[in-house]
Amino acid sequence: VVKIDGKVSVEPGSRVTVKISNLHTGRHRYHGSLIDSQQIKRESGLYWGYKVRIALSLHDALYGEEYDVIIGTSERGKPLNEFQLPLSEKKLAEINFSRILVVFGGLEGLEAAVEADESIGCSAPEQLFEHYVNSVPGQGSRTIRTEEAIPITLSRLRPLICAELS
Incomplete structure (x- = not known):
């Protein structure tokens, strides 16, 4: 149990980050304060x-904000062990990779989402994403x-x- 310093109002179900001030004192009661997760x-x-952002359409998800890299996931994607960031040293210097968008499809996959969103302008997800990967090749389901x-x-x-950036 952690006693939060000061009066704090938190909505039920909210995710918070607590900095515990007396963690290594051997006490059984801890004191802490709410801090920004970043x-x-x-x-x-x-x-x-990670952060989750809700978008009304696939188009809004992809173009609503600016990202350094956009990755789509699908059982029809390239196996993840073949994943590479094909970037030149100049490009690596320009991008800090603090904004990576990973897009997951629903039950019908990203293929159905691309097909359903008329504002996308293409019919195949592999044309839409910089990387189109399969996280679990041979998933068995x-x-x-x-x-x-x-x-x-x-x-x-x-x-x-991390390996690509080091």
Whole structure:
């Protein structure tokens, strides 16, 4: 149990980041304060989770904000172990990779989302994404649930991206 310093109002179901001030004191009761989740990343360089943004259409998801790299996921994509960021040294110097968008399809996949969104302007997802990958080749089932695909894909992508940038 952590006692939060000061009076704080938090909506039920909200995700918060708490900085514990007396973690290494051997006490059983901890004190802490709410902090901005990005503060952890700024101070220590640690990965502190991903952000989810809801978009009304695939077009809005892709073009609503600016991203350094856009990756689509599908069982019909290229196996993730073949993933590479084909960037020149000049391009690497220009991009800091702080804004990577990973797009997951619904039950019918990204193919159905592309087909349903008339504002996209193409008919094949591999034309739409810089990288179109399969996180779980040979998955053995027709689909992987999104809540399973997110951690699988992110945990497999991170070391590949870090290796490309080092």
